[in-house]
Every structure is written in C-alpha cells, then in structure tokens.
Amino acid sequence: MVLLWCEEMLAQVGLSRKYGNQQDTKGLSINYSSPKEYEIADIEVKGVEFLDNNALISLSGLRVGDKIKIPGESISAAIKKLWKQGIIGNVSIYANKVEEGKIWLTIELTERPRLTSYEFVGISKSMQGELKDQIDLVRGKILTDVLIKNTQHAVFSYMEGKGYLNAEVNISQEKDTLLSNSVKIIIDVEKNSKVKIKDINFYGDDQFASSKLRSKLKKTGQRPRFTIVKDLFEKTLWVLNPKNFFHFASHREEVDKVALMEYLGEHVYVNVFKSSKYVKSDYEADKDLLIAFYNSKGYRDAEIVKDSIYAINGKQINIDMYVDPGVKYYFRNIDWTGNYIYTDEQLSKVLGVRSGDVYDLELIQKKLNFNPNGTDVSALYMDDGYLFFSVTPVEVGVYGDSIDLEMRIYEGVQATINKVTVSGNDKTNDHVVLRELRTYPGQKFSRADLIRTQRELSQLGYFDPEKVNPVPKPNPVDETVDIEWQLAERANDQVELSGGWGGFYGFVGTLGISFNNFSVRNIADFSKWRPLPSGDGQKFSVRLQANGKQYQSYSVSFSEPWLGGRKPNNFGISFTQSVTRSINYFATSPTDQGKLGLTGVTVSLGRRLTWPDDFFTISNSLGYLRYDRTGVYNQGQTRGSSHSFTFNTTIARNSADNPMYPRTGSNLSLSASFTPPYSLLGSNIDYNDPNANVYKYLEYHKWNFDMWYYMKLVGDLVLASKMHIGYLGSYSDKVGVGPYERFTLGGSGLTGQNFLLGTDVIGLRGYEDNSLRPVDNNGTPETTADDITGGTVFTKFAMELRYPVSLNPSATIYGLTFFEGGNNWNDYSQFNPYDMYRSVGVGVRIFMPAFGLLGLDWAYGLDPVFGGNTISGPQFHFTIGQQIR
16 A cells, blocks of 8 residues: 555644555555556545545545546545545545556544533623634534634634733543534633723824813713812812803703814713723724714814724723824815706705815715705605605815815606505504504605604514614606515513502502503404503503502593594593502591592593694593592591593604603693683682682683703713792682692602692602602791692602613613702792702613503702701602603
C-alpha cells in the first residue's frame, strides 16, 4: 500500500508528501519524480461510522473511470473538497493496487465528533437563557473548529454588550462515554469586573460644549457627576416654586424652550437614563449620530479624525474623541424643477428654508418627505393622491461657505385606492375595524388619512398600538394602490380581584370584571363565545365592593360606541348603588345608627364632531341620583332623602397618539352639569325653616376643566403636563351649595378606597386621603352648619417625566418622576392659584390587559396640612385604573 497524499486538520493543517520511488511490502511502486497517468479502477472508503461512503466519494470529485496523474492536482483537490464540508478530521488517500495503468484507491478518514450536550459555567441562569438564543449549538451537530470559534465569539459579544469587556470565555470538550464519537462541551465564562466609561473627552472643537456633544451620543454615556445631580436639584427647586409652575401652565411655549427642553433633554435623560457601560456597536452608531449633529448645524464636512479608548483600571475606561468640524455652511439659492401642480413660492413656503439659513440636509429631508411636527412637501402631494411623488435635493454649487440646492421633483399621477384588506383581527369582527377606516376603495390616496386611521385603530384598545401597520401596495401600471391593515390582537378584558385595608372600615374586598370588546347580538349564539360573546366593540362592566355591613357598592354599565352601526354615536347606560354606615356599637335605638345610601342611573349619548376639527367629541347625559341619609351620620343631623336630576354636557378633544403610553398630542375636556333651579321656579320648601329638608331636591351647576399635554423630549422620554380646575356653584343664596358633589383633595384619588359617597375625590400624592380641605385665615378647616367639609373650587397642576421600561402589550411598564400641587377653597372669592399644597416623588405604572392600569407612587409632601408646622412628608400611594384627576 502506497500513501499518495495525507493531510490532517487538527489545531493546524499539516501536509505530508513522499517523494522519490516508493515501494511497500506488496511490491507496489510509484515513481513520484516522473508523473504518470492512471485510470481509477476502484475507490474504497474506510474509517466512517455515520457518513455515507458514496456521498463522500461524490464530494471528493474522484470517479471510477477517471484518468488522473500521480503525482498531480487531482488527489490534493479531492482532499480540499472533503475538508470544505467541515465534517472530516484526518484524511489520507492510498493506492492499494496498481496494474496495467489502472489504480485502486482507498480514502481513509476520521469523522469529527458530534455534539451531545453543552453547559455554561460562571454565569446566571437568566444569562444562560439569553445566550441559548444566540449560539448555534444543536444536539447531533458536527463539532467543527469554526463552530467552536463562533460560539466563543457569540458568548464574548454577549458579555461585552452587558459591560463585561474583560470577560474570558474558554470552551473545553469532554468525551461522552455513552455514545461513540460524541462529546459534550463546557463553556466556562469568567465575567470579571464590569467596565464603565469614566470620562468622554472631546478635542479639536470650540464650537460646542462637551456636555452638548455627550448628549448626542444616544447609548454611550459617562458616569454621572455630582455636579449634574446638584444642577438637577437646583432646576427642580425652580419648578417647585408655585409662581414658576403656574407660569409654565400659562406660558408653556416659553418655558419649554428656555427651562425644560434644554435641561431635561440634555441633562436628565443623558445622565439618568443613559448607561455608562461600553458597547462597541453602540459606540460606533453613536459616532455616526455625533457627525449627524454637526451636519445639522451646518458643518457638512465634519469628521472624527481619531478616537482613543484606553483603560484607567480594570473597571473603568476613558474615551477621547478628536473632532474636526470643518467650515460652517449656509444655504444660498434653492430652486425647484419638475413641479407643475404647485408653484415655487408655495413649495418654498412649506419648506421654510431661506437663503442664509444654516445648511442642514437632514432638515431638508424632513421638510421634504416627513415632518412629524408640521407640514412637509410630500404631504402636499400625497394628501392629494400623488402617491408616486418623489423629490430629490441635489447640490449644484458650492461657493465658499454657501451652497446652492436644486429640488428635482417627479409628481407622477394621482393614485386611487383599489382594495382595502384587514389581517390579524382574530377576535374583533371586521365591521368594527372597517368602520374606523378613513381609507376607502375608490377614493384618492391620502397619507393624512392613513396616519389618522392608524391612530384611530390604536385608540380602540383591541390591538397592540405598536403593531398597527398600514402596508400600501402601489400599482403604477393602473395608477391604483391596495392597502393592507396589519393588526395584532391583544387581550383587553379585565378582572379585578383584590382586597385592601380601608382604614376605619377594615378589610374591603373588590370583585370586578370588564368586557371591553363585548357583543350583545352574539349572546344567544354559543358558537361565537370566545370564551364570551365578543368582537363587536361594546363594553360591559360589573363591579362589587364590600367589607360586610359597613360598606357595600354595586355598579353595572354598558356602552355601544356605534349605536345603530352607521355613525359613531356612543350610547351608554349605567346603574350604581352604594351604602356606607357609621355603626355605633353602644347605640340604644336604630336612629343612632348613621347610614348614607346612594342609588343612581345615567343614560348618555355622544358623537364625534367635524368642527373645529374631527378630534372633537360631544357627549350629553341625563342622570338621576338619590341620596338617603338616616340616623346620625358623620356627626350630622338626620337628613332624609335628596334627589338630583342632572343634565351634563361634555366637549372633549383627544389627539394623544397612544392610549397606554402617549408621546405626543393632548387631551382636553370641558364638562358642565346642571340641575333644575328649583328655588327660582317657585319651590314649596320653606328655606328659612331650620327643620326643613332644604336639600330634598339638589340644585347646582358644576364645571370641570381637564387638560393633559404630552411632549416627547428625547427618544421615548416624555413630559406629561396636567391641569385640572373645578367649580361648584348655586343658583340662589337661599339654598347655597349643597352637601354633595363637593371636592376633597389628598392621597391617591381612588374613590373605591375612600368611601366618600357624593364627593369628587381629587388625588394629590404626598398627603393622606381626603386630608386637604378648605381652611380659614387661621388655618382651621372650614365647616358649614351641616358639617360639610368639601370645597366648591379646586385646582391641581402636575408634571410627570416618564420613561418606558417595556412597551410590550402583555405588560406595558413605565417609570415616572413628578411634581404636583393643588388646593381647594370654600368659595371662588378665596381662590389663589399660588396657594398650593406641593409634592414631589417617583412612581411606576404597569398596564396588564387582564387587570388594567396599576400604579405605585412614593411622594413627599412639601407643605404642612391645616397650617401646622410639620410638613406632610413621605407617603406611599397605590392606584387601580386610569385616574381622571
């Protein structure tokens, strides 16, 4: 047997050749110094266990009947082809027999071992779970050097992304004694210390402060400084001043630009929400963002000349960046070509860029194609059906520090919507989705209608707002477009099962259920129960709350957003019954047991408006409430029954972009409630009689104004500003304002935990529930002759800085820090917007479809209650559901 070629692929590739005349014990002789052509008579494969012999011969490229030269390239080529498969360890090719110009070959090889299992050492189970999704290790896979190297690289990249730049990854193999030619591998990770960025230094640029440049690095941040924390504290004190806070509510635009946008956007976000760990990929992306910032300021040729990353110690590194901003450029002339529908003047007005403005090509692209904060040129065309429109800015001349631009437009033709389809609505019926669409077959394409429909579908609450995706499919040939609405259902029915301590009332249990996508018409059709009749967008809720005899509350409500199915007329009906008792265990008669009961029913009808714009809605309702007050309740007298017939009208405007985590837009609401003015209509009640039930028929007018404004600062960092004002008035001095519908402030504002029937409970974190009541000039709580303690006027202002932890539809979580202030007064003449109870704090909100919105806040009250000398101090507050005020 003569060895023709032998190669091994172990740690390195080795090559062994035998030259000269070789002869084995059987007398086979091949002269290597004189190549000779042979015909392959037979090929045999040895040493394999799992691989197919014929497949290996085919992979080698050698065929019986082929003529090859020995020595020659055919044998070495066969070896290389087998190695390329990555499944061979050692391989040799022998000549078993040479006779009459023919040669019999043997391919002897060893297979690489197969993987039976792997395990991690040195890292947590959570890290192991994340890594298993990133490495390509599968049981039964052939273990190659490339696979081991890729695994090692993947593990190291993962650890680097976690900030462990000094991590060490070693992979060892252990032979599996149960299976032949099989191994298991151990991935040993030595994490070592995390590496943080201590300082990011900038050199070569005197145009911008280093803090400004650091703020443009989205994910690469240095360790926060004490001076930043001190500055944050000083800015917070500025906001906490009531005059400044009220000034913010009245002059939002001025304060936004001067005090909040610059500071919050560049200091709080950068130094609180940005990590200081070093991740190479994030750092490279942030360098591009830095150059983009320079470009936006006119430095078109800016570049990072060099950067240096060096270790200070085993835990910290510094980054030095040398920047050359270059020349600052300006726009000179901007010309338009290819436009026929709109004039140059019209397009230039929308563009909003003039000769002499700082050169910013990114701004130009935004104003041309999509400007989320205003109008853009594309909107002019695409909102009028010109779907195929395009515009390309071209630099046509550079003169010193000035640049000429030419806007080359292709207008195209108007596109008509052909087909509109909906996918992903597995639970919600098609008609519920289709009635919200503003993109109909046969009408001209409009980008504005597309964006508005996306918002409307997001606001329904049936679908994941982050996954409402319109997909236009243009057909240029027939000048049409098909639109597919891709949706993802999310669970939105909610169950409330909880218990809590209600102070004087002890343990209180709550059971509630809300079906937010209910279907009345399918109640009798059990085949459409999933697991209950659903899909028509109706809402049905039932809620029970009790602790036994002292407190009980029951409520049922139903709403249909499209009454009749043709127009968005919202019909609603609700019923509630509650009772709270003041039990006197030493009472000698039933009249000594105080009780306040409330029974009410409300019917409402609302509709959408088209003026001033179609974000407005109006809702009217008729309500009846009956208050039954018996015995001695709340240290008062026996009251009897009070009846309230109320007409309410509410005008609202909601342009928030997302119901769960709004980033932009606003929500305004003005509500007015009126009862008949009985005292002015000749009531037979003697209002001068001290024993008369002057509140048998309640009369009042009540006004509430609520405002929410959402402003995106940087990324998903959002500033949410809120303002609430309420006023309760009477028609006549003979009656005055009654004992019900008043305002009390303090605590979480969760009426289910306050048990104050007939009272508007306004939350104010940092103070105990219902503790903030009107006081006189001496700081003493004001009460009327009827022991009424609520106010008739209130104001509340709040600012929250929010940042999301998770926007997953199964659990939307965001953290917040807030400042808020408010107060209430017994009469509007006492109203003083600067006289507020203030608080600051932090909190978290968790929205789970099955339970709704849950909130936990830690707040610090900054003012004493009732004129005392001790400030309220720290308080914890828990909330369930979306608070109105």
